[in-house]
Amino acid sequence: MSRLRKRFENLCARRRKALIPFVTAGDPEPSVTVPLMHAMVAAGADILEIGVPFSDPMAEGPVIQRACERALVHGTSLRDVVAMIAAFRVQDTETPVVLMGYLNPIEIMGYADFAHAAAAAGIDGVITVDLPPEDADDYICALRKEDIDTIFLAAPTTSDARLAKLARHARGFVYYVSLKGVTGAASLAPTEVGERVGEIKAQVDLPVVVGFGIRDAATAAHLSSIADGVVVGSRLVQIVAENEAHVENIAIQIGVQLKAMREAMDRLQTADAG
């Protein structure tokens, strides 16, 4: 059984929702990433989502764009990111790790080479932002061969017909983009999100997690009550940016933020159960 599936089953059994922090690998420097991953697990993360730096991150707001630029100053490459996950796996063989990035680095490395290296490093799933299922046949084939989950995005604009297509190709979980916009935007409408998540779950037999625009513990808790998990990205990357000159503070401050979200999410679940 895949690590992701096992983790979601386990969460379900414990009536707990997935808290999925996102940080960009190599931001602000490569040595920060692996210890930060462990710190996020210690602070209550269930799944880790690690951004692969790209020179032209079209779907990102300014916060994650800057993160890519900081990471690329040190030349953090897709191969480097794969090596970081392998280093993380030395101590942690339980926590699922998902990469999120853009297609060109994978395309240049080659789908088969990438899938093979990613599987060997213990990467569980890959989200490629600029690759909808229509153009993904070879990619899906290569990742499937190495038992890596192909995670696709669903958006407020996704039609039912396209949802059916997503359902055929998606593995691991469905990432629901909660708003029309880029990462870190601030106009999320929870009621609409709840309706859409319900529609997706009716068509796709996978956990649905919600991301884009989750900035605080209250929003995280609220959305976790309508989905199977929440992704928190720009808010954490902002903490990295603020501590660029004091990298020793990054893991501590991100830990504080995640714990607050974890507690708020668990409190709501317990209350619902009661």
Add this chain to the structure above:
Amino acid sequence: MSDVQRIREGCQNVPDEGGHFGPYGGRFVAETLMAPLEELTEAYHHFLQDEAFVAELDADLADFVGRPSPLYYARSWSEQLAGARIYFKREDLNHTGAHKINNTVGQALLAKRMGKKRVIAETGAGQHGVATATVAARFGMKCVVYMGAEDIQRQAINVYRMRLLGAEVVPVESGSRTLKDALNEAMRDWVTNIDDTFYIIGTAAGPHPYPAMVRDFQAVIGREARAQILRQAGRLPDALIACVGGGSNAIGLFHPFIDDGDVRMFGVEAAGDGLETGRHAAPLATGRPGVLHGNRTYLMSDDNGQIIETHSVSAGLDYPGVGPEHSWLKDIGRVEYVAIDNQQALAAFHAVTRCEGIMPALESSHALAYCAQLAATMTQEEIIVVNLSGRGDKDIHTVAAIDGWQL
């Protein structure tokens, strides 16, 4: 047959339904943009069958753009080169001074039909930004143009032109602060404002349907040129030459000649400081296939898949990718792609200005420089048609600075 009937026919050939030209093209965008791209594709195909739309487009191309543009026999330069007979397709005489307006008129009419009140665009040198601001002013649409902060410094006059036309010019500070980053930022705007916004892409690249749609709006260049050369010379040309950045003027000239097997075609990329220096903008000459800005195509990217910064004296060619149809035409061998460096382009700029009294854009000067090389290998019975895609007034600051002249 009207222009637009021919556009309709063109649509039925390449690309396929998913926007693929062989292995190139496609739709590599975030999920949120898939629905608006499908909506745009549907609207585009629908309105090309709509008589009122067709009539309005034809009238605008005639009365607002000033089409047809002349096909001019460059007698003096041909005689000086003592080779082939050279004809210029005079896109520099269009309203706003370049071929860009052919496409912005078409897309703005489509935006109007789709009920979009706001248009956005990316621009490098500012020509596409000006062409977009121009049609937005005419149709009373709100217009936002994204432009790299570096380019805003280099192209102050075009920035002011856009502002005079009522457009908001937004400086892009991310990445290399040039055209590719402006395109990223325009995509981010679009994904945020899809309900009321139409994104007018300026070149034959981007996600489907843009490469095919921009080609079809620009193919008026080649249709006119084909009819004009048959009238003036009594036969088809032996060679066509056009510069290639994203490649919209080139695909516009080439497309109506694709089935004329005896007509050779040459696309001219920017070799910048020289291909061997790595400081250039020639993905077809030196790059490899990859994915950027919504399509698979030849790209300048490093071994890790990061996009490399490009260099050319001509801002309009300063782009790391190229339209996907060009990648396909390269692979199947229908078009030959060559590269001309900054110095060669500048020499052609001066030669044509002095010899013909026509000041070409630096982009077009790349095509002219290759034309001079090719003409020298041909006889006086042979014919070359060069796309003079824009006028050079916008470049005089650049040329003066290189020549050491104080303006």
